[in-house]
Structure formats: structure tokens, C-alpha cells
Amino acid sequence: MKRSPAHEALPGLTRRHFFQQSGFGIGGLALLALLQPDLFRPRAAHAADPMAPRAPHFAPKAKNIIFLFMAGGPSQIDLFDPKPKLTALHGEKIPEDIIKGERFAFIKGVPTLLGSPYAFGRHGQSGARVSSLLPHLGRVADDILILRSVHTDHFNHAPAQIFMNSGHPLIGRPSMGSWLTYGLGSANGDLPGFVVLLSGQPDPGAGNTCWGSGFLPTAYQGVEFRSQGEPVPSVSNPPGITSAVRRRGLDVVKSLNEQHLLDAGDPEIEARIATYEKAYRMQTSVPELTEIAREPRAIHAMYGTRPGEASFANNCLLARRLVERGVRFVQLYHRGWDHHGGRDHDITTGLPRLCRETDQAAAALIRDLRQRGLLDQTLVIWGGEFGRTPMNEGRVEAPYVGRDHHPRAFTMWMAGGGIAPGLTVGATDELGYNVTEDPVHVHDLHATILDLMGLDHTKLTYRYQGRAFRLTDTSGKIIRKLQA
Numbered sequence: 001m002k003r004s005p006a007h008e009a010l011p012g013l014t015r016r017h018f019f020q021q022s023g024f025g026i027g028g029l030a031l032l033a034l035l036q037p038d039l040f041r042p043r044a045a046h047a048a049d050p051m052a053p054r055a056p057h058f059a060p061k062a063k064n065i066i067f068l069f070m071a072g073g074p075s076q077i078d079l080f081d082p083k084p085k086l087t088a089l090h091g092e093k094i095p096e097d098i099i100k101g102e103r104f105a106f107i108k109g110v111p112t113l114l115g116s117p118y119a120f121g122r123h124g125q126s127g128a129r130v131s132s133l134l135p136h137l138g139r140v141a142d143d144i145l146i147l148r149s150v151h152t153d154h155f156n157h158a159p160a161q162i163f164m165n166s167g168h169p170l171i172g173r174p175s176m177g178s179w180l181t182y183g184l185g186s187a188n189g190d191l192p193g194f195v196v197l198l199s200g201q202p203d204p205g206a207g208n209t210c211w212g213s214g215f216l217p218t219a220y221q222g223v224e225f226r227s228q229g230e231p232v233p234s235v236s237n238p239p240g241i242t243s244a245v246r247r248r249g250l251d252v253v254k255s256l257n258e259q260h261l262l263d264a265g266d267p268e269i270e271a272r273i274a275t276y277e278k279a280y281r282m283q284t285s286v287p288e289l290t291e292i293a294r295e296p297r298a299i300h301a302m303y304g305t306r307p308g309e310a311s312f313a314n315n316c317l318l319a320r321r322l323v324e325r326g327v328r329f330v331q332l333y334h335r336g337w338d339h340h341g342g343r344d345h346d347i348t349t350g351l352p353r354l355c356r357e358t359d360q361a362a363a364a365l366i367r368d369l370r371q372r373g374l375l376d377q378t379l380v381i382w383g384g385e386f387g388r389t390p391m392n393e394g395r396v397e398a399p400y401v402g403r404d405h406h407p408r409a410f411t412m413w414m415a416g417g418g419i420a421p422g423l424t425v426g427a428t429d430e431l432g433y434n435v436t437e438d439p440v441h442v443h444d445l446h447a448t449i450l451d452l453m454g455l456d457h458t459k460l461t462y463r464y465q466g467r468a469f470r471l472t473d474t475s476g477k478i479i480r481k482l483q484a
Contacts, residue, residue, distance in 0.1 A: 050219035051193045053185045056454025061418025061483070062379040063187075064323040065180065065449070066330045068316075068362055070354075071161065071205050072337030075388035075403055076411035077432050078116045078347055079131045079355075081148050085430040086390050087115030094391050098433060104389070105155050105405040106340060111391035113431065114401060117348065126422035133355040136363035137413075142422045143366050143375070144415040145482060149426025149435040152386050152407045152442050157338070158206040160385035160407065165210040167446055167471045174214035174462070175222065176446060177329035179471045180453060182220045183460045187326030190285035192223035195322055197315035199227065200335035200357070205385075211331060215464040217268065222331065225318070227310035231290045289325065292317050303364040313361035320368050323378050334358055337384055341395040341402025347388075348399055366415050379417030379452055386410055390432045409435045412445075418452040420484045440479055447476035452483065 077083060093110050119132045123141035130138040130146075137144070154160040159169035166173040174182070177194035186193030196211045211222030225231045254273055261269040292314060293307040300306075304313045312334045319330045337354055344350045362382060369375040387410025388403030395402060409428045415421065427437035440448075447457040450471065457476055461468040 049185075049189070050217060051181060051186045051189060053187055054183065056184060057456045057459060058454050060452065060454030062416065062452045063377040064326075064328055064330070065177075065379045065381065065417070065453070066319045066323060066365070067176075067332070068358075068365075068380065068382040069165075069210075069331055069333045070337045070358070070382065070384040071200070071333050071335040072157070072203050072339075073160075073384045073386045073388055073405055073410070074337045074354075075339060075347055075351060076148065076409070077114075077388060077390055077403070078118050078351060079134060080129070080146055080411040080413070081428060081432050082116065082120040082129055082131075083390065083428075083430060083432045086113055086432060089113045089431075090115035094431070098431070103155065106395065107389065107391065107393055107404045111389070111394055111404075113390060114392035114403065124422065126424075128422070128424055131355075133352055134359045136359045140363045140366045140415075143370065144413045145419050145421060146411060146413050146424045147426055147440060147482065148409070148411045148424065148428060149438050150383070150387075150410050150412050150440050150442070150445065151435055152410075155386060155405045155407045157204050157385060157405075158209075160405075161206040161210050164383075164385045164442055165206075166214065167443060167473050171206075171209045171212075172214050173469070174216045174220065174471070175211050176449070176471060177211060177222050177331055178213040178216050178220040179460060180329050180450075180455075182216050182462065183450075183455050184328060184453065186328040188285075191289065191322070191325060191327055193328045194220065194222045195327055195330050196222040196224045197227070197318060197330070197332045198224065198335070199310060199312040199315055199332070200354075203335045203338055205335065210333075215469070216462060217270070218272075222329075225286075225290070227314060228308070231286050285325075289321055290318065292321065299368070302368065304360045311361075312358050313364075316361040316365045317368075320365060320372075320374070323369075323374060324372070339388065339402045340393050340404065341400050343400055346400040346402045348401060369416060375416040377417060379419065379449065380415040381412065381449070382414070383412030384410070406433075408433060414482065418483055420482060423482075425479075425481055438479075438481060441475070443472045443476035444479055446471050448479045448482055451478045 090113055092113050094113050096110055120129045121132065121138060122128065123130050123138035126142050128141040128146055130141060152160055152163060154163050154169050162171065163169045165175045181193035208224065213221035223232065257269055257273050292305065295317065299317070303317050305317050312332065315332045319332060322330045334357070339345055339347050339350050344353065366375065366380060369378050386405055386407045389406040393402050393404040409432065425438055426435065426440065428434060429436050450457040450460060457470060457472045461470045
């Protein structure tokens with residue numbers, strides 16, 4: 001067999017030859033390292049001040065976000081998407097061709113259709129259709145956009161919640177709040193740029209993985225504020241420790257961390273230094289922020305707040321106070337919307353209770369932001385990780401009927417911050433099973449939210465493990481129909 005020139009050259013590439021030639025390259029790298037000592041040190045983005053305000057890619061329509069996350073999956077069939085045909089067929093078996101090959105979380109066999117027991121009225125000049133379970137939201141119908149055509153890829157709580165919050169179903173990716181604060185920083189250096197507020201009953205969801213920073217520096221992860229007791233653990237000094245003593249202690253820790261940073265070059269050390277400094281400043285800013293009792297009596301009546309209690313209403317008022325002070329992203333989790341059936345976990349008793357806990361405060365938040373001139377710059381989002389099926393799950397007998405998880409079609413609403421108010425966008429079929437008009441995938445939703453904040457979702461990236469990652473992964477399109 002005839003040997004190629006490349007084969008003929010191989011015997012000359014000995015180990016001795018390799019080290020003779022590569023020595024020049026290694027020596028050159030060593031010289032560069034002497035001239036630039038931090039050449040090989042991994043640098044955290046914006047390490048000096050991770051939350052310093054940064055310019056967006058283009059002029060934004062919104063500056064802050066309040067995401068009202070209804071963990072568990074609210075029923076769009078009973079709240080925003082009336083289906084007369086479904087009501088007419090109530091109790092009949094769903095046609096098998098519709099669910100052929102479908103996977104459900106709990107439904108077995110061929111389930112029966114379940115019409116909504118609630119009436120829907122038309123509200124505002126827009127004539128938006130809103131359930132009788134949400135009378136307060138109906139009064140601000142002209143301020144909100146109802147999006148009936150959201151769909152997701154996952155039908156179990158934890159992966160669907162992580163997907164809605166991070167664009168990926170597995171733990172380890174940065175959440176949307178982390179991406180936004182990484183890209184834009186925050187306008188208040190004395191408070192976290194990303195704050196999380198919890199209320200409602202614990203559920204089988206994904207927990208704090210929904211507001212983690214993933215592979216971004218930990219300075220960008222969500223900071224959970226508690227409704228009772230100290231808002232943030234250790235925000236106050238221990239007995240006998242003055243602010244001056246704590247300042248001296250932090251200075252010592254800072255000097256040690258700075259020396260460690262010089263030795264190790266780990267960007268997480270820079271994030272740790274910034275976090276300690278932010279925690280010290282929060283000792284002054286957080287107590288003043290969380291004293292909602294100072295709000296006028298009329299504000300408490302509007303929200304339905306009771307200072308000192310752990311409630312969604314208190315958290316809505318606190319969210320307004322946070323964006324008022326320049327916090328970039330505030331996310332409220334109200335848990336318990338998983339209405340499969342069973343006492344207080346069904347659509348006849350549990351769903352009305354959840355609506356009573358949230359309706360007044362959510363509507364009040366919109367009204368309050370509007371009257372303070374903050375609604376135009378604050379994007380308010382309401383929704384869960386998926387919706388509910390138009391069929392009865394059949395877990396228990398009546399009257400405790402419930403619906404299974406439904407990722408194919410569900411409803412969210414948005415207001416303020418560049419959103420076109422008074423519109424209803426998207427549609428589903430006559431049973432509410434599939435999207436038939438203007439489908440919006442979770443990646444599309446994320447792309448649109450980033451666009452409203454002045455960020456190109458294809459350019460907001462972070463390089464990790466050899467590739468550039470982004471919130472929308474490798475897809476996502478901006479839905480212009482949602483924008484004013």
C-alpha cells in the first residue's frame with residue numbers, strides 16, 4: 001500500500017521532538033503570566049460590585065418585575081378560559097382520540113369531562129372574561145393582558161416549576177431573577193437585587209431551586225425574606241455586639257478573603273466579599289423596608305393586609321415597597337394550587353379559598369402601582385407552572401372533584417411594563433385541551449420578558465463548561481402581540 005506524505009512524516013514526530021518544539025510555547029505562556037499575573041484567573045462578571053446598575057442592550061419598556069407565582073397549577077378552565085361546550089358535555093367521557101398516547105400525572109383510563117361550576121362575567125371596556133372567583137381582578141381587567149395559550153414541556157410539579165423559572169427542567173441552571181440581575185444589576189445597593197417572598201401551604205414543588213443562581217456567582221441568587229420574625233436571618237446584631245464591633249469583624253474577614261482571592265483566584269470569593277458587605281448594609285435598609293405597619297390605613301384596606309401575619313397580601317404590599325426602592329426582581333410564591341380532588345384540595349372548596357387569599361391583593365398591587373406612577377415601569381406577571389385538565393381526575397367521589405396537571409394549554413396574565421392592556425391573547429379548543437391560536441411556549445415567554453427589560457435573549461449569555469448558556473436555551477421567540 002502506498003504511504004501518504006503524512007504517514008512518511010510520522011516517524012519524525014518523536015517525544016524528544018515534541019518537547020523541543022512545545023518548550024517555546026510553554027515558555028511564552030510563562031512570560032505572559034509574569035507580565036499579567038491574573039491571566040489565568042477566572043473572573044466573575046461584574047465582580048467589584050455585582051449589583052451595580054448596568055445598561056441594557058436597548059431602551060427598556062420595564063425596569064422591574066413582580067412575578068406572582070401560583071405554585072401548584074391554577075385551573076385556567078375555572079378562572080380565565082370559559083368553555084360552554086365543556087359545560088354542555090359535563091360528565092361524558094372525553095373522546096379517546098383526543099387523549100390517545102397522552103401521559104398524565106395521575107389520570108387512569110378514559111376520564112369524564114368536567115365543566116366549570118363558576119360563572120364568567122365580562123369586565124371593563126375590554127370585556128375580558130374573568131371568573132366570579134376573581135371579582136377584584138375583574139375590576140382592573142382593562143389594566144391586564146390575559147394570555148390563554150401558554151404551554152410547557154413538563155407535567156410534574158418540580159421539573160415544571162424549575163422549567164418555568166430557569167428555562168430548563170433540571171436543577172443547576174440560573175433562575176430568571178438571577179439572569180436579570182446578572183444582566184442589569186439593581187438600582188439599590190443596600191438591598192438584594194432579587195427577593196423572594198413565600199406564602200400559602202407547602203407543596204410538592206421544587207423549593208428554593210426555583211430561585212437559585214445555578215452556575216452564575218451566588219451574588220445573583222434570590223434572597224428569601226421571611227414574613228414573621230427577622231426578615232433575613234442574622235440581619236440584626238447579637239446581644240452585646242454593636243455595629244462598630246460587627247464592622248471591625250467584617251473588615252478582618254474581608255482582608256482574609258481578599259488574600260485568599262489573590263492565592264486561589266476563585267470568583268466565588270469575590271461574590272462572598274460582596275455578599276458580606278451587602279448583608280452589613282441590609283442591617284439598616286431591611287428593618288425600615290419591612291415595617292409595612294407604617295403604611296396608611298387606606299392602603300391596608302385596599303390590600304387586605306394585617307401587619308405581622310404571614311400572608312400573600314402582606315407580601316404584595318412588601319413587593320410594591322421593594323420595587324419602589326429599586327429592587328430589580330421580586331417573586332412571590334403562593335403555594336397550594338394543586339387541586340386534584342379531596343377535601344380542601346378540589347375546585348369546589350380549595351380553589352375558592354385560594355382565590356380569596358390572593359384576588360384582592362393582586363388587584364390592589366396593580367392599582368397601587370398605577371396610582372404611584374410605577375405601573376409603567378413595573379412588569380407584573382401572574383401564573384403557575386402549568387394548568388389543569390378539562391377532565392375530572394376521578395381521585396375521589398363528588399363533591400370533591402379535581403383536575404390533573406395539564407401542560408398543553410394554560411393561562412397567565414400580565415400588566416404594566418410595556419404590556420398591551422385590556423387584551424386577551426391566544427385561544428384553546430372548545431374543550432380547553434389544546435392551544436388553537438397564538439401558542440406561547442415558556443421559552444417564548446422568557447424571551448418576551450427579557451425584551452421588555454431591554455435585553456436580547458440571544459445575547460444575555462454566560463460561558464460555563466465550554467459553552468455559552470442563556471435563559472432561553474437554544475430557542476425562544478419574542479411575542480410582539482403582547483407588547484404595547
